[in-house]
Every structure is written in C-alpha cells, then in structure tokens.
Amino acid sequence: MPVSAGQHPPTVAVLDGGEHPPGLDDLVGDACLRFAAGPAELADALPGSDVLLTWDFTSDAVREVWSDAIAGTGPGTLRWVHTASAGVDRVAFPALLASPVTLTNSRGVFDEPMAEFVLGAVLAFAKDTPRSLALQRDRTWRHRETETVAGKVATVVGSGPIGHAIARLLGAVGMRVRLVGRRAAEGVHAFDELPGLLPDTDVLVLAAPLTEATRGMLHSGTIGLLPRRARVVNVGRGPLVVQDELADALASGRLAGAALDVFEVEPLPADSPLWAMENVLISPHMSGDVVGWKDMLVELFVDNLARFTGGRELRNVVDKERGYVSAGANS
Template sequence: MPVSADQGHDPVITILHSDDRPKHLDGPNVRFVTDETLTAALPGTEVLLVWDFTSTAVRDAWPAADALRWVHTASAGVDRLTFPALLDSDVVLTNSRGVFDVPMAEYVTGLVIAMAKDLAGTLDAQSRREWRHRESERVGGRTAVVVGSGPIGRATAAMLTAVGMTVELVGRRAGEGVHAISALPGLLPRAEWLVLAAPLTESTRGMLDAAAIRLLPPRARVVNVGRGALVVQDDLVAALREGHLAGAALDVFEREPLPADSPLWGLPGVIVSPHMSGDILGWRDELEALFVANLDRFRAGEPLENVVDKTLGFVTSGELASPPTRTGSAR
C-alpha cells in the first residue's frame, strides 16, 4: 500500500500526524508533519491527509496553502475542518466514512447490554469479593431512539434491532424508516435509550440540552458516540445528579481528554470511555487502504468518494466530486 509515482502526475502529499503516524504511506513527494511544522509544509502541497483527526492546526495553517486541491480526514466527523476559509474554497473535503460503522454499532450495543445487565455493579461487587444477587433489565422489547441516519446510525439501529429492541431512527430529513429531526421531541418521551450518532453541525450542536432531557423518561439512558458538543454537558450532569436520567455512556466530550476534575468520572450510572468506540484492531490499516484507494482516483483524475457536502457538514449518499485543477488554489 505504499504511495509511489505512476505515469501521471504524482502530487505532493502532506500527512499531519501526532505520535501515531501511518506505517505504509511513504514516497518522495510525501511530507510527514506535526501541528508545529504544518504551516511550513503547506506551500506546494496538493493533498493533505489529516491523520491526527483531533488536531485543529489546519485552520491556523490554512493561509499557507497555495496549491491544495484535496483534504482527507482519518475520521467520520469533519467538524474540526469546517472552518470558513476551507468551506469557501474549491478544495474537496473527504472523510473516512465506512471504516467505523460496524465497530461503533458493536460498541453501542455492548454498552446497552452492559448497562441493562449492570455489569459495572457485578465488577464492583467482585472487586470486594461480595456475593450480591440482584435482578437486571431486559434489552429486548425496549425502545431506543438513534439520532443520526448515516452509516454509523443505521448500523447501530440494525444491531439494536437484532437484539430485540424497537428502534426509532432520526435523521435530518424524513425517509423510509427515518424520522425527521423535527419529530425528535415527540419521540423522546418513550425513549428508554437515546443514542447520539449524529455529525456535529450548527443544527445539532447542543441538541441534548435541559429542555430535551426533560422530555426523556427518568428510566432513560443516554449513549453518545457522535461528538461531545451534541450534548450540553452541564445540563446532562445536572439531570444525572437529580436522578432524572438512569445513566449515560459517553465516548465523546466537549473537551478531550476529559479533565480529571470532571464530575462525570464519579457519577453513579455513568460509563466514561476515551473516544474509542470505533477503534478496533486493524483500524489504521483500513484507514490507509481507504485513503490510498481515493488517491488512486485522484491521480487518475476520477471523482473522489466520501466527499463531504460542505454546506451540510457530512457526506450525502453517493456523493462524488472531482478535485479542482492543478492551477486551482485553496484561497
């Protein structure tokens, strides 16, 4: 899977990474950079691979981009790249849609089952060598509302359905088997599980606030694998403390890493995980393979896959786009 020159034009590729960097992407026209060296490397760069998808350095370095035609991020979410200068440019933006769908669906399903069966309580009792019999909840027959009708949300809905849950899928617009986001307030009162798997856009930021939480029944639990900013964190903490929610499983947060003094660490019924729901063994290889397949299309002048609609902030089904010509500019 190495990057190597072909008979056509071999673009200059800059790869933004942190301590973790791709293992199989190399070549004479490949530049490996970190946040500190990105600005110096951008002049002449035609392809930018944002391998460190937690970085916000692209925004600050953008004025140095004078030949950029394509930006790819090694994540499904693109909110760290949807700043005005990139959105207003003719640079094509693609994401890693398809890599994380099933792993994240498995993670959500595992969390739902673990919480319903009080796995945390079992492990806690075991650590104290305490034999404490109790009853757990059924998963089958329960209602889950999944917000986000992209591949991750759909895979999650399918897997929760497979374990016997009734699933209401919510998306931006209504469609076959999908409720429009405007229907969410009417669905929340019967949501025993609320799963957030939506992209972060201006319309979804803070969607789970105090008003939305009040619509949920007290037995409800929240699972967030989308973006931390989908939730107004202070409102969620307050609801958990007041007993209005039965619990939450959170893989993403407003600020990451989650600060050590955050009350979420110690709240009963809360599971905190470090943004790992899609990270299975071998996921980096899958990310590289996806990028290289698109790079082959780029070199051949063919439309790229996983193109983000920059007016919406996510990939729409079947979205393809050709990169701007080599004479184009990121500005």
C-alpha cells in the first residue's frame, strides 16, 4: 500500500544537525518544514509531523526522542522516515521497526563514488602510493617494485547496488571478484559460504549493511582464515569489524594492510593505534561523499516527497526485517 500525506500538505520534520539541506526550502512546494538541530528541538518538531528527514544521519536523536504516540495512523501522525544515508542502523531501532512508519534510505546516491573509492584504495596499496608520498616529502629517490591487481581475488561482502558497483570496477581492472550476500543468487554467494572464500582472498571488501548477522563479522577467527597477503577495505559500517582484533592482526603482520573509512567509534580516537600504522589508510567516513552529493540527496528526498504527497509508491523502501532495501524494490 502506498503511504501518503492524506488531504493536507505534509509537515516535514528535518533533523539537520544545524546544517540545512541545500535548496530544500525551495524544492518542497507547499510542505511545512520544521528544522531541528538536535534531540530537544526534534522532540518539539515531531508531534504533528507526517514525515521525518534524518539529514544528520550520524545522530541518535530519533531513537532518543521516539514515542509510540507520534507513530499512528491518523492525520498529524508520523507516516514516513527517510534517512540521507544508505545504511539505516541509526534509525532502525526496535520501536521504529515495530511501528507502522515506512522507512526509506538514500540508496543509489553513493554507489559509484564508493566503488571508485574502493578501487582507489586497492590501487594505492598495489602501487605503494603511501610510501611514494612519504619518500617524496623526504626528497628521497628509492626505486621499488610494485604489485599488479590483475588476476588477484577480491571478495566483496554486500550484494546490493554498492557491492555490485564495486565488483564491476574491480572486475574492470582484471580482478577476479566474488560477491557475497545474505543468501545465494545468480552470481552471488550466500553469507554462510564466506569462510570457504577467505583462504584465497587477496582483497576483502566490506560493503554490507549493519545487521545482527553482519555485526562483528571480521574478527580474529575470520581474520585467521585470510592469507597474510590479504588486505581489508571497509566502506560499510565500523561495527562490521572487531576493531581491536583487526588492529592486532595489522600490527603483527598477520594481514598486509587495511583501508578503513568507517570505525566502531567516530571520529576515530586520537589514541587509536591504527593512526600510526604504515599499512593502514584512514579516511573519515567519506567514501561516498563527492562534489554535489548533498544536492543528490535532496533531489532524491524531494522526489520521494512528491510521491508521498501524491499517494504513489516510495523509492527505496527498507525491509524492516532484513534492515535494507530488498532486491527488486522500487528504487
């Protein structure tokens, strides 16, 4: 059943963290916008709102102020929550999941940028780019041999649009790519097959949603199945990895390296040993953030708001049981 605003222009609460989404005011038509920087303002904005846009998708404010009273079925009760992110773990808490509120995400905005980011990390390691930059700063001429990526095996965990985009780009440079998803499908291995795929994996890419099944999936046990030459690239969610156990493996040489864009705690604390490791590339949760990404997020939400107002099917509806947008869903 399509979810809609009913007979009145929708009221939209926007959790913006103090940063208004670019151009949103001019694009939403007759909708009434209620901006909230944090939990206190959101608690005031939600009652009577039809829609919640979580622009600040790193905030736990929605969980903190949620009340079953706002998630009903009559006029002036919340019908739809949209998050300006691909992952929904910040808003997929039990009370929201149990409510009749529809949840959507921003699937489709980040696919290509994140795939390019992963390819860049793979090539940077293979071509020893970090060491070249360090030697350049020291004005040191030191010839080395580097690696080729063609023929190497990449195992990509996450078979959604982001995972498929990553697989396509890694395949384009000659890597042998295996996709791993929740269940087996054409060209996709089931998640429970992963242990058997790790022993010959050269690059393990984590691009899966954070669910109870994937939380802590990379730990000392699974790391032990990887060859010592393997490198890990995590662009999914920090808690996919048991970070201390990964750090120990990197420090001991049990793994060759890691490119980490997401962490258990963000920002990554200054005392984390990961900062000082020469075989680690650290970036601040930016793998999908390219020039114009915020405009694309707004455009997606505005399109969905028009669908909501018109009583049409929304794009990117999240399957609340699985924690992500199912294959074949409207997107």
